[in-house]
Amino acid sequence: MSAVASHADVLHHDDHGHHKETFISKYVFSMDHKMISKQFLITGIIMGTIGMLMSLVFRLQLAYPNTTFPIFETLLGEWGKGGKLDPNFYLALITIHGTIMVFFVLTAGLSGTFSNLLIPLQVGARDMASPFLNMLSYWFFFTSSCVMIASLFVQGGPASAGWTIYPPLSALPKAIPGSGTGMTLWLVSMILFIVSSLLGGINYVATVLNMRTKGMKMTRLPLTIWAFTFTAILGILSFPVLFGGSLLLVFDRSFGTSFYLNEIPADLAGGIERVGGSPILFQHLFWFLGHPEVYIILLPALGITSEVIATNSRKPIFGYRAMIGSIMAIALLSFVVWGHHMFITGMNPFLGSVFMLGTLIIAVPSAIKTFNYLGTLWKGNLRLNPQMMFAIGLVSFFISGGLTGIFLGNAALDINLHDTYFVVAHFHLVMGSAAIFGMLCGIYHWYPKMFGRTMNESLGQIHFWMTIVSAYCVFFPMHFMGLAGVPRRYYAFTAYDQFNVFVDMNIFITYAAFLGGIAQFIFLFNFFYSMRKGKKAVQNPWESNTLEWTTPVKHLHGNWPGEIPHVYRWPYDYSVPGHEIDFIPQNTPHEGQEDPLTEPQTIPTPERKVAPTLAKEEAVLFTLVKRWLGFA
Amino acid sequence: MANTATLTTDSKQTWGGGKSPFSVSYGKLMMWIFLLSDAFTFSSLLVAYGFVRFTFTSTLPNTIVKPFAHLSHSFVEDMNKAGLFVTERWPSPELVFNHFPFLHGIHLPLMFVSLMTFILIASSVTMVLAVEAGHRMAKKEVEKYMILTIIGGAAFLGCQAWEWTNFITEGASLSGNPFGPTAFAALFFIVTGFHGTHVLSGVILNIVIYINVVKGTYDKRGHYEMVEKVGLYWHFVDLVWVFVFTFFYLI
Numbered sequence: 001m002s003a004v005a006s007h008a009d010v011l012h013h014d015d016h017g018h019h020k021e022t023f024i025s026k027y028v029f030s031m032d033h034k035m036i037s038k039q040f041l042i043t044g045i046i047m048g049t050i051g052m053l054m055s056l057v058f059r060l061q062l063a064y065p066n067t068t069f070p071i072f073e074t075l076l077g078e079w080g081k082g083g084k085l086d087p088n089f090y091l092a093l094i095t096i097h098g099t100i101m102v103f104f105v106l107t108a109g110l111s112g113t114f115s116n117l118l119i120p121l122q123v124g125a126r127d128m129a130s131p132f133l134n135m136l137s138y139w140f141f142f143t144s145s146c147v148m149i150a151s152l153f154v155q156g157g158p159a160s161a162g163w164t165i166y167p168p169l170s171a172l173p174k175a176i177p178g179s180g181t182g183m184t185l186w187l188v189s190m191i192l193f194i195v196s197s198l199l200g201g202i203n204y205v206a207t208v209l210n211m212r213t214k215g216m217k218m219t220r221l222p223l224t225i226w227a228f229t230f231t232a233i234l235g236i237l238s239f240p241v242l243f244g245g246s247l248l249l250v251f252d253r254s255f256g257t258s259f260y261l262n263e264i265p266a267d268l269a270g271g272i273e274r275v276g277g278s279p280i281l282f283q284h285l286f287w288f289l290g291h292p293e294v295y296i297i298l299l300p301a302l303g304i305t306s307e308v309i310a311t312n313s314r315k316p317i318f319g320y321r322a323m324i325g326s327i328m329a330i331a332l333l334s335f336v337v338w339g340h341h342m343f344i345t346g347m348n349p350f351l352g353s354v355f356m357l358g359t360l361i362i363a364v365p366s367a368i369k370t371f372n373y374l375g376t377l378w379k380g381n382l383r384l385n386p387q388m389m390f391a392i393g394l395v396s397f398f399i400s401g402g403l404t405g406i407f408l409g410n411a412a413l414d415i416n417l418h419d420t421y422f423v424v425a426h427f428h429l430v431m432g433s434a435a436i437f438g439m440l441c442g443i444y445h446w447y448p449k450m451f452g453r454t455m456n457e458s459l460g461q462i463h464f465w466m467t468i469v470s471a472y473c474v475f476f477p478m479h480f481m482g483l484a485g486v487p488r489r490y491y492a493f494t495a496y497d498q499f500n501v502f503v504d505m506n507i508f509i510t511y512a513a514f515l516g517g518i519a520q521f522i523f524l525f526n527f528f529y530s531m532r533k534g535k536k537a538v539q540n541p542w543e544s545n546t547l548e549w550t551t552p553v554k555h556l557h558g559n560w561p562g563e564i565p566h567v568y569r570w571p572y573d574y575s576v577p578g579h580e581i582d583f584i585p586q587n588t589p590h591e592g593q594e595d596p597l598t599e600p601q602t603i604p605t606p607e608r609k610v611a612p613t614l615a616k617e618e619a620v621l622f623t624l625v626k627r628w629l630g631f632a
Numbered sequence: 633m634a635n636t637a638t639l640t641t642d643s644k645q646t647w648g649g650g651k652s653p654f655s656v657s658y659g660k661l662m663m664w665i666f667l668l669s670d671a672f673t674f675s676s677l678l679v680a681y682g683f684v685r686f687t688f689t690s691t692l693p694n695t696i697v698k699p700f701a702h703l704s705h706s707f708v709e710d711m712n713k714a715g716l717f718v719t720e721r722w723p724s725p726e727l728v729f730n731h732f733p734f735l736h737g738i739h740l741p742l743m744f745v746s747l748m749t750f751i752l753i754a755s756s757v758t759m760v761l762a763v764e765a766g767h768r769m770a771k772k773e774v775e776k777y778m779i780l781t782i783i784g785g786a787a788f789l790g791c792q793a794w795e796w797t798n799f800i801t802e803g804a805s806l807s808g809n810p811f812g813p814t815a816f817a818a819l820f821f822i823v824t825g826f827h828g829t830h831v832l833s834g835v836i837l838n839i840v841i842y843i844n845v846v847k848g849t850y851d852k853r854g855h856y857e858m859v860e861k862v863g864l865y866w867h868f869v870d871l872v873w874v875f876v877f878t879f880f881y882l883i
Contacts, residue, residue: 124649129658198669206661214650236669244676248822256807257818259680272807276719276815281683285676567649597648 044109215596227303301438401430422482755784
């Protein structure tokens with residue numbers, strides 16, 4: 001009885017909320033998860049555009065190191081004097097490009113947007129566990145973005161030590177121009193970001209565990225939710241370590257300690273001689289975050305892809321439980337492989353081989369996921385709309401970028417490949433492009449849910465083809481440069497005779513990068529144009545099974561106008577034999593099913609003929625095992 | 633009530649949605665998750681401590697000064713001469729933290745920090761009693777035990793302030809340390825400082841909750857779960873101190 005009463009309270013509360021909604025409470029300090037998700041998305045898109053424009057600037061520099069571009073002086077002022085990009089500003093650009101893309105676009109922009117939008121909608125909750133903390137999470141992220149952008153305008157320029165901010169460049173304010181105020185602001189921004197990510201993550205996990213609707217068993221959760229949950233767990237457990245590491249860095253910078261510094265004379269370090277520390281300590285602390293961070297970026301994209309591929313193949317996802325298992329395995333392994341970023345720091349070779357083993361084992365769950373995607377696509381009734389194209393593009397990047405991960409995870413090969421363009425190519429394909437594709441795929445797929453309209457499909461296709469061609473043309477040649485020993489983060493390669501052979505390739509890459517840049521502007525146009533002028537969306541435009549498509553197109557506080565639907569089946573009942581329509585939403589009961597939790601125990605007879613030697617009991621057992629593994 | 637009777641411990645029911653699988657409110661769940669996260673923050677600092685410490689040669693066992701011995705005015709210099717306080721060696725904490733208020737000049741190794749630890753653990757006990765009283769909705773008892781917890785926390789902070797003052801007047805700072813390696817003092821200030829900040833915020837939270845208890849907020853709400861939530865935080869802070877104490881003072 002008490003459950004009914006509290007439910008009525010919730011409804012009453014929602015009605016109450018509607019009356020006093022003002023502009024500020026609806027669009028600015030909103031506590032509604034759908035609005036917060038839009039806020040995350042728009043901020044992420046703005047940051048992403050800035051990051052992308054930065055990459056175009058330094059691509060120009062890399063392709064034409066000896067040419068002057070008057071536009072640099074117009075745009076960058078003293079950083080582009082005489083049309084020549086300042087070397088220090090080049091370092092600042094690659095640092096901020098990396099930081100923005102990794103943290104602001106692919107961490108907050110990706111999981112902030114889709115976790116917020118989808119967790120309550122797909123598990124069947126009226127909002128996040130704590131809408132207030134959710135709002136705080138966004139505003140911490142917003143403040144953090146502002147601080148990061150502000151750091152572009154301080155004296156000495158923004159942080160320039162690379163996105164990994166290794167000491168001593170980050171620890172000594174006098175080391176390079178960007179080590180001063182810019183670096184301080186970088187750290188402030190990062191600490192705000194960590195708070196935001198923590199508030200968000202706690203909320204996501206609590207919502208998924210506590211607020212699932214009746215019948216939404218863990219094994220009925222869409223794979224998006226599984227991915228978002230483990231992303232949140234990774235963030236909750238790894239960001240605090242970056243926090244600890246940054247705290248010590250702040251003390252080294254400003255309070256005269258020497259945790260990361262050794263044998264630095266007093267005149268270089270604010271009048272205090274620094275002895276006894278080690279920069280390797282920072283690398284350990286940083287990469288304890290840094291490696292899980294890779295999966296914080298990738299897992300949501302993989303979750304989105306699972307959902308989109310299943311929906312648009314009109315087939316159940318292949319190996320549902322294997323997918324969950326591999327998400328868990330990846331999450332677990334990601335905590336014990338950070339050392340593979342540090343093979344050449346002089347670590348004990350035995351330790352190196354342990355890290356190598358862990359790293360290579362990650363290939364197993366990754367391969368399981370890849371083959372499951374392919375298995376889902378196989379003989380599917382494919383709908384090649386933009387989101388599906390981006391999802392398939394992600395699978396492509398996941399393979400091509402993942403394979404080079406096996407090279408880099410090898411402690412011996414890494415001696416050669418470390419800090420070369422091979423690494424740049426690897427992570428831009430597997431983490432950069434793949435995750436961006438996952439994000440774009442999610443935007444195309446859930447745009448109707450967010451804005452009530454659909455994006456233009458033709459523009460979407462053009463966007464896709466230009467982007468994938470550009471991404472491969474940019475990053476694929478980089479593998480060869482890396483194998484030839486071209487180091488990353490250098491201002492101009494013409495300084496080395498042996499790299500002159502790559503000048504033409506660099507020009508080609510830059511052209512390809514501009515192609516990709518233009519494609520993103522097509523996307524931006526499509527995105528903002530469709531918001532007002534796009535085709536009006538129907539309630540379930542992709543004929544999908546998950547719960548978010550049971551809510552009305554027009555957003556309302558509390559998501560469902562009446563009762564929250566109960567869930568009777570898993571989310572991948574596509575093309576069920578014997579059903580007229582090729583999808584069955586999760587809130588549709590089986591025939592004669594009353595209790596959401598008990599599915600009818602009929603075991604379907606296998607479609608294909610069972611080998612005559614197989615006894616009937618064995619056939620049933622076989623079917624059961626297949627069902628349990630999610631293959632049937 | 634009829635509904636709760638039908639609930640079974642069947643795992644299908646537990647994880648079947650429509651209720652919390654652990655039968656806790658989202659707030660308490662979030663507090664647990666936050667504490668897990670915070671544990672990693674402290675771990676990172678303690679791991680950094682271990683990393684730095686093991687770049688130095690190990691401490692020499694103290695065989696020179698016996699407990700309750702009289703300390704000379706040039707104690708630090710004497711230890712320096714004896715090779716116990718040198719920059720290459722991590723100093724023995726019992727020689728560094730050997731003072732006690734009002735007992736100046738007597739070697740009392742780790743006595744004061746033991747007292748601090750005792751105070752903090754005692755405050756954990758009073759916190760448990762407050763939470764238990766909250767379950768019984770015994771407002772007066774909750775008030776009593778909350779105030780005792782607050783006093784315990786404040787006393788701990790006071791002790792820490794005294795110890796820091798003492799350490800600083802002896803010459804320790806973030807960038808200098810007469811007892812040996814600079815990192816010893818720097819790590820001491822950062823780790824105990826970070827813990828102290830947690831205790832301080834815990835005391836502030838406890839005060840806020842205490843005021844709410846006095847105002848009868850939770851009596852009206854029908855449960856004292858907020859007391860339980862700050863209790864979780866408080867116990868966590870105590871537990872962390874046990875690790876800090878072990879790593880900094882005992883090992």
